[in-house]
Amino acid sequence: MGIRSRGRKALLQARYAMEVNSESLSANLEDIRLLLADPDLGLGVPMDTEDWNWVSDVARAVHYNRTEIDTRIEDALENWTLERLSLVTRLILEQALGEMYYSESSTPVPVVIDESIKLAKAFDTDETPGFVNGVLDTIVKTSNANTSTRKK
Secondary structure (H helix, E strand, O other), rough: OOOOHHHHHHHHHHHHHHHHHHOHHHHHHHHHHHHHHHHOOOOOOOOOOHHHHHHHHHHEEEEEEEHHHHHHHHHHHOOHHHHHHOOHHHHHHHHHHHHHHHHEEEEEEHHHHHHHHHHHHHHOOOOOHHHHHHHHHHHHHHHHHHHHHHHH
């Protein structure tokens, strides 16, 4: 698993923990960082400062733009509401949009979508990867259409 994949997974886990334990995101991220750094646990190579800075950038992007992110998700949902989504599905979608549109990351959109699908496969139901793919694809197409319209 690549370092950014591990970062996305760590961020998802920290955001999930934040929703469940009511601790701050930074406290939950620190707990995950310490777990990854513990050689006795065998969870892999610790992430360096640059990698954690990238994770923190995506976390801030989601946090500071969550209202707009959630609106974009709701606009892309057909016969669904944000409240009906599982917590994990909502977190995956928010994180993807935060990385794609609001972070300093230069990750190509198809990579972010692919990584989001992998997170959905690992942490949610069998139907979730296709659902995540469809919602993100709708958002990207809508964003591209809006951008094309503005350029004319």
